[in-house]
Amino acid sequence: xxxxxxxxxxxxxxxxxxxxxxxxxxxxxxxxxxxxxxxxxxxxxxxxxxxxxxxxxxxxxxxxxxxxxxxxxxxxxxxxxxxxxxxxxxxxxxxxxxxxxxxxxxxxxxxxxxxxxxxxxxxxxxxxxxxxxxxxxxxxxxxxxxxxxxxxxxxxxxxxxxxxxxxxxxxxxxxxxxxxxxxxxxxxxxxxxxxxxxxxxxxxxxxxxxxxxxxxxxxxxxxxxxxxxxxxxxxxxxxxxxxxxxxxxxxxxxxxxxxxxxxxxxxxxxxxxxxxxxxxxxxxxxxxxxxxxxxxxxxxxxxxxxxxxxxxxxxxxxxxxxxxxxxxxxxxxxxxxxxxxxxxxxxxxxxxxxxxxxxxxxxxxxxxxxxxxxxxxxxxxxxxxxxxxxxxxxxxxxxxxxxxxxxxxxxxxxxxxxxxxxxxxxxxxxxxxxxxxxxxxxxxxxxxxxxxxxxxxxxxxxxxxxxxxxxxxxxxxxxxxxxxxxxxxxxxxxxxxxxxxxxxxxxxxxxx
Numbered sequence: 097x098x099x100x101x102x103x104x105x106x107x108x109x110x111x112x113x114x115x116x117x118x119x120x121x122x123x124x125x126x127x128x129x130x131x132x133x134x135x136x137x138x139x140x141x142x143x144x145x146x147x148x149x150x151x152x153x154x155x156x157x158x159x160x161x162x163x164x165x166x167x168x169x170x171x172x173x174x175x176x177x178x179x180x181x182x183x184x185x186x187x188x189x190x191x192x193x194x195x196x197x198x199x200x201x202x203x204x205x206x207x208x209x210x211x212x213x214x215x216x217x218x219x220x221x222x223x224x225x226x227x228x229x230x231x232x233x234x235x236x237x238x239x240x241x242x243x244x245x246x247x248x249x250x251x252x253x254x255x256x257x258x259x260x261x262x263x264x265x266x267x268x269x270x271x272x273x274x275x276x277x278x279x280x281x282x283x284x285x286x287x288x289x290x291x292x293x294x295x296x297x298x299x300x301x302x303x304x305x306x307x308x309x310x311x312x313x314x315x316x317x318x319x320x321x322x323x324x325x326x327x328x329x330x331x332x333x334x335x336x337x338x339x340x341x342x343x344x345x346x347x348x349x350x351x352x353x354x355x356x357x358x359x360x361x362x363x364x365x366x367x368x369x370x371x372x373x374x375x376x377x378x379x380x381x382x383x384x385x386x387x388x389x390x391x392x393x394x395x396x397x398x399x400x401x402x403x404x405x406x407x408x409x410x411x412x413x414x415x416x417x418x419x420x421x422x423x424x425x426x427x428x429x430x431x432x433x434x435x436x437x438x439x440x441x442x443x444x445x446x447x448x449x450x451x452x453x454x455x456x457x458x459x460x461x462x463x464x465x466x467x468x469x470x471x472x473x474x475x476x477x478x479x480x481x482x483x484x485x486x487x488x489x490x491x492x493x494x495x496x497x498x499x500x501x502x503x504x505x506x507x508x509x510x511x512x513x514x515x516x517x518x519x520x521x522x523x524x525x526x527x528x529x530x531x532x533x534x535x536x537x538x539x540x541x542x543x544x545x546x547x548x549x550x551x552x553x554x555x556x557x558x559x560x561x562x563x564x565x566x567x568x569x570x571x572x573x574x575x576x577x578x579x580x581x582x583x584x585x586x587x588x589x590x591x592x593x594x595x596x597x598x599x600x601x602x603x604x605x606x607x608x
Contacts, residue, residue: 097123097124097170097198097357097504097505097506098123098124098167098168098169098170098183098196098197098198098199098306098504099117099120099121099122099123099124099167099168099198099305099306099307099310100120100165100166100167100196100197100198100266100267100268100288100304100305100306101113101116101117101120101165101166101167101196101268101303101304101305101306101310102164102165102166102196102268102269102270102276102278102302102303102304102305103116103163103164103165103276103301103302103303103304104162104163104275104276104301104302104330104331104332104334105162105163105293105295105301105302106162106295106296106297106299106301106334107162107295107296107301108132108160108161108162109132109161109162109163109164110130110132110156110159110160110161110164111156112303112314113130113132113159113164113165113166114130114147114151114156114166115313115314116166116303116305116310116313116314117130117147117166117167117168118147118148119307119309119310119313119314119359120168120305120306120307120309120310121146121147121168122357122359123168123170123198123306123307123357124167124168124169124170125145125146125168125170126144126145126169126170126171126182127142127143127144127145127150127167127168127169127179127181127182127183128142128143128145128146128147128150128151128166128167128168128169128182129141129142129143129150129166129167129169129182129183129184129196130142130151130159130164130165130166130167130184131159131164131165131166131184131186131194131270132159132160132161132163132164133161133162133163133164133270133272133332134160134161134162135161135273136192136272136273137161137272138186138192138194138270138272139158139159139160139161140184140186140194141155141158141159142167142179142182142183142184143179143182144178144179144182147168162332163270163275163276163332164270165184165194165195165196165268165269165270165276166184166196167182167183167184167196167197169181169182169183170506171506180220180221181221181222181223181225183195183196183197183223183225184196185223185225185226185229187229187230187233189233189237190233190236190237190240190245191236191240191245191271191272191273191274192271192272192273193229193232193233193236193269193270193271193272194269194270195225195228195229195232195267195268195269196225196267196268196269197224197225197228197229197265197266197267198265198266198267198286198288198306198504199263199264199265199266199281199285199286199503199504200224200263200264200265200502200503200504201224201227201228201261201262201263201264201265202262202263202502202503202565202567202568202572203261203262203263203567204224204227204263207227207231207260207261208227210260211227211230211231211234215230215231215234217230217233217234224263228257228261228265228267229269231256231257231260231261232253232254232257232267232269235252235253235254235256235257235260236249236250236253236271238253238256239252239253245271245274247329247337247339250271250277250327250329251327251329251339251341254277254279254327254341255327255341255342255343257279258279258281258282258325258341258342258343259343261281262565262567263281263502263503263565264281264283264285264286264350264503264504264555264565265279265280265281265286266278266279266280266281266286266287266288266306266322267279267280268288268304273332274331274332275329275330275331275332275333275335276302276304276328276329276330276332277327277328277329277330278290278304278322278327278328278330279322279325279326279327279328279341280322280323280324280325280326281324281325282324282325282342282344282345282346283324283345283346283347283348283555283564283565284321284323284324284325284345284346284347284348284349284365285348285349285350285503285504285555285564286306286349286350286503286504287306287307287321287349287350287353287358287364287365288304288305288306288321288322289304289305289306289307289308289311289318289319289320289321289322289363289364290302290303290304290318290319290320290321290322290328291303291304291305291308291311291314291316291317291318291319292316292317292319293314293315293316293317299334300334300336301316301334302330302334302336303316304322304328307358307359307362307364308362308363308364309359309361309362312361318363321364321365321366323340323345323347324342324345324346324347324348325340325341325342325344325345326338326339326340326341326342326345327339327340327341346553346564347365347551347552347553348553348554348555348564349364349365349551349554349555350503350504350505350554350555351540351541351544351554351555351556351559352466352494352501352505352558353369354367354369354372354373354543354544355373355376355402355465355466355493355494355540356402356465356466356494357505360373360402360404360405365548365551366547366548366550366551367544367547367548367551368547370405371547372543372544372547373402373403373405373406373465373493373543374405374406374408374409375409375542375543375544375546375547376405376406376409376493376494376535376539376540376543377405377406377407377408377409377410377411377412377413377463377493378409378410378413378543379535379536379539379540379542379543380406380410380463380491380493380533380535380539381409381410381413381414382413382539383533383535383536383539384410384414384491384533385414387533388531388533391459391461391489391531392459392487393414393416393459393460393461393489394416394417394458394459394460395416395417395418395419395421395454395458395459395460395461396410396411396414396416396417396418396419396460396461396463397418397419397420397421397422397454397460397461397462397463398420398422398462398463398464399422399448399462399463399464399465399476400420400422400423400424400448401424402464402465403463403464403465403493406463406465406493407463410461410463410491416461419454420451420454421450421451421454421455421460421462421480421483422448422449422450422451422476422479423448423449423450423451424447424448425446425447425448425449444471444472444475444476445475445479448476448479450479450480450482450483451483452483452484454483455480455483455484455485456483456484456485457484457486458484458485458486459485459486459487459488459489460480460485460487460488460489461489461490461491462476462477462480462488462489462490462491462529463491463492463493464476464490464491464492464493465492465493465494466492466493466494466497467490467492467494467496467497467514467515467523467527467532467534468497468513468514469512469513469514470514470523470526470527473490473514473527473529474526474527474528477490477527477528477529478528481528487530488528488529488530489529489530489531489532489533490524490527490529490531490532490533491532491533491534492532492533492534492535493535493540494534494535494540494559495534495535495536495537495540495559496515496520496523496534496559497513497514497515497558497559498510498513498515498516498558498559498561499513499516499557499558499559499560499561500513500557500558500573500576500577501557501558502557502563502568502572502573502576503555503557503565505558509576509577509580509581510573510577511577514526514527520532520533520534537556537559537560540559541554541556
């Protein structure tokens with residue numbers, strides 16, 4: 097899961113891109129990058145770490161121009177954590193293209209072979225985003241008449257990308273000397289919104305972002321979502337063009353965005369994330385009343401911050417007290433997107449600290465957005481008991497996560513998922529809780545569709561094992577799990593560090 101931004105304006109955009117990345121920091125903490133365009137020249141700076149650590153005043157001064165794209169990265173599916181895979185990526189032909197991508201390609205390996213044998217293009221990293229960039233560049237080159245680029249070539253190239261590429265992808269890119277393009281996969285799995293702002297010259301500035309909150313905080317007004325399979329082209333002069341580029345498109349956004357990833361103040365695909373989460377709390381309260389009415393609950397507590405709307409609404413519907421039992425250290429990263437079980441486990445007690453007087457001699461219902469690996473949940477339950485709770489119940493605003501997600505969320509192996517092959521009673525035993533309550537999938541879907549009734553389909557593979565792209569089977573899952581274990585083994589033995597160093601050297605030579 098990553099965050100992307102694109103801006104075309106009539107004034108310098110470096111500060112807009114930086115501020116937007118800060119707002120999208122929750123979508124990725126591994127690396128950050130910005131590319132701006134002035135004339136036919138790209139200016140790039142990217143690095144590992146948080147946005148505030150990657151960019152200094154000298155870097156911002158060098159990012160000149162009135163258009164740009166930006167990216168915050170969260171590595172998925174066993175990918176390396178290194179500068180070589182920080183985005184945006186650059187390719188020099190045709191014209192010069194930079195690209196930033198949120199999602200995950202399910203046929204990246206086949207495309208790499210195709211790139212090498214047919215398209216004669218070299219892929220320098222293990223990133224599927226670099227693969228996507230080269231597919232786009234090749235398709236543009238095939239449609240270029242000499243040195244000129246027209247709208248038919250741009251939208252034709254995007255249509256060809258949709259035909260060749262499988263998986264989830266929301267993309268912003270720039271073509272040197274021409275403009276900014278954006279597109280979204282034909283299922284609309286990953287979010288991408290468009291915002292506008294009237295500038296001092298009376299013209300319209302445009303911003304594209306993974307979440308509407310980036311628009312709000314930058315003074316832009318949400319115009320609409322990029323539609324599944326749609327292509328967008330905005331010239332550097334500010335001319336806006338849009339065209340449907342997929343033969344078959346179906347709107348099926350990732351349901352997990354509403355559960356966990358997106359900020360509550362965002363609106364994604366016409367649905368307020370905050371409203372959806374409050375309705376998740378209502379649905380969960382209804383299930384507890386229906387299935388476990390015998391639970392003797394004294395107080396409801398959220399696991400900060402994502403679950404607060406759900407926990408508060410659940411407490412209201414059950415007529416129970418709502419209390420804050422954990423204080424969060426806001427300078428620790430989100431544990432779900434931290435690579436490695438050991439790092440994740442260590443960070444939990446650094447991240448959350450219980451208030452003993454809220455737990456002492458009480459039966460506590462803890463509410464979290466989801467239970468994925470269970471490492472965090474187990475630590476939290478133990479903290480509640482250590483703080484004096486008599487009984488600890490654990491409720492998840494999402495259904496049980498039993499299947500890997502291959503569309504950009506780091507839950508790739510079935511063995512890592514706590515709910516795989518376990519009953520709710522066994523899960524409760526595993527995390528040390530007196531009872532575990534999961535949201536029903538139908539109820540979760542209804543919570544979002546109540547906010548926006550036009551949403552009828554969702555990508556729900558991590559809950560039900562149904563992969564919307566139709567190209568995922570047990571053999572595919574076995575392969576990615578084996579690859580992850582292989583990479584982890586090499587890293588543990590130190591072999592991976594040498595490869596990272598080599599990639600860093602190459603990346604530094606390729607900086608613009």
